[in-house]
Amino acid sequence: MRAFVLDGYGAVADHVRLAELADPVPGPGDVLIEIHAASLNPIDFKMVHGDLKRVSKYQLPRPFGFDASGVVTSVGSRASKFKPGDAVYVRASRDTIGTFAEQIALGENLVALKPATISHPEAASLPLVGLTTVQMFGRAGAKSGQRILIHAGSGGVGTFAVQYAKHLGLHVTSTTSSKNADFVASLGADRVIAYDRENYLQQDGNYDIVYDTLGGAFTVDAFKVVKRGGVVISLSGPPDRDFARREGAGLLVGIVVWLMGRKVYAASAAAGARYEWSFTESNGDQLRDIAALVDGGAIRPVVDRKFDFEQLPAALTYLEAGRARGKVVLKVR
Ligand SMILES: NC(=O)c1ccc[n+]([C@@H]2O[C@H](COP(=O)([O-])OP(=O)(O)OC[C@H]3O[C@@H](n4cnc5c(N)ncnc54)[C@H](OP(=O)(O)O)[C@@H]3O)[C@@H](O)[C@H]2O)c1
Structure with missing residues (x-):
């Protein structure tokens, strides 16, 4: 699969690059998700700059990105909440980041069915x-x-x-x-x-x-x-x-x-x-409650700009300027 990796700390232009990686394999409690859209958060460019390296010790190069919406393609042997074909959204945990990619495997407890009334780019903007x-x-x-x-x-x-x-x-x-x-x-x-x-x-x-x-x-x-x-x-x-x-x-x-x-x-x-x-904790149950608020009309997602997958560095630079009105989203498929 194609995935953006962080290969060092510093400027986005120097350390964010597109790579070809082996497809992820879901562990027993995981779901494998084909990502349709991902959203950006300031923590992503802060991570590139190395702002978190003292507390989150990542081995580089590695994929990054927290938010995604997509479709389940397979589930692990002990995973029971989702089935292939389910449209889901997720905020990856700090040790499973990697949503600026075509696929991700992570624990089913982090995942929820995406709000039914909105698109993948809108769903990816929320977690x-x-x-x-x-x-x-x-x-x-x-x-x-x-x-x-x-x-x-x-x-x-x-x-x-x-x-x-x-x-x-x-x-x-x-x-x-x-x-x-x-x-x-x-x-x-x-x-x-x-x-x-x-x-x-x-x-x-x-x-x-x-x-x-x-x-x-x-x-x-x-x-x-x-x-x-x-x-x-x-x-x-x-x-x-x-x-x-x-x-x-x-x-x-x-x-x-x-x-x-x-x-x-x-x-x-x-x-x-x-x-x-606080640092945010990933939580599939809370995402399920948020989906209900969206489908019930209490919350509407606000997407400022959508970028094509290959444009992640430009999208990070745009977000870093600090003037986004709502969320910045990456169209992965
Ligand atoms: N600890 C955690 O768990 C956690 C979780 C989420 C986010 N965060 C942090 O929270 C911060 C905000 O995140 P975000 O995603 O909301 O950022 P963002 O989308 O990039 O924020 C951009 C918005 O900030 C407004 N803004 C800039 N300066 C302002 C000012 N002086 N007064 C009022 N509004 C101002 C801008 O409006 P104008 O263009 O009108 O100025 C723009 O709409 C980031 O530092 C992020 O890292 C931390």
Whole structure:
């Protein structure tokens, strides 16, 4: 099969190349999927740059990419949930990444039937952003009536999160640029703050939850607008203090993580609000629930651009520019 492999760390143009690999063979608990579409996430170009090499020790060259939608072509001897011909979607786990490829074999517990009402490219756009948001909102205890600030409502994560928060009955404020303000309102946001016209720190704060998709100063500043007893859930801020232990990382990584987080933890203590950060976990059961939300009309996928399979490096460069409105998808078949 053809697959894109990562063969070193650095620039996309230097280290992402198309290769001919042996077809994957499903293990006993696996399904083999013929991939029709894959979607890109910022973690993909971060991985190319080597940002994760201290915590995820990959042997290179190796295929990469997390999200896919496709059709099951065979199943392992102990796999019983799916059969050949099933249309499925998946977020690969960190040790099974490799969706920028024509096929992938992975554990059936990571997989779900794809939403029936949408195409493969649309289905491929959902797993990582959907699982991240469902898991983080769960950790925040998000519930109806609460006020949430979602940064970057026009991005891959934000387009899902705004719709999911509305589905749960939260009051949603979201930031984006003025060119995307009407679009984010069309996803259901109650209030859109265009960052090139207004400063979100000067608007009504007092949020129960801040969903920080931007990191940097946005993570510390989240504690200026979250209410006492509230929670800041961050995808791009410093890892939480439990991270190094959870990942089995060494003392040096533990010290680095502690130092990275000290301003955020000081802000959290001063504001009397919790800080939550996490790597997303793959989960087929949660993908099944997300498919039901899509087929029930609560969530619609938002695909910004589709690229042909051979154009993965261009697609990664496009995503890295940081201006995508929704998700960037690779057409594999
Ligand atoms: N820890 C985890 O498990 C996890 C999971 C998923 C994602 N993430 C991280 O979360 C981050 C976001 O991911 P994503 O897929 O949503 O990225 P993305 O799709 O590339 O985000 C692009 C969007 O961000 C908006 N944006 C940029 N600067 C902004 C600002 N200052 N204020 C408001 N909006 C702004 C842009 O809108 P404009 O063009 O209008 O500016 C654009 O629509 C990434 O760093 C990713 O790695 C982490």
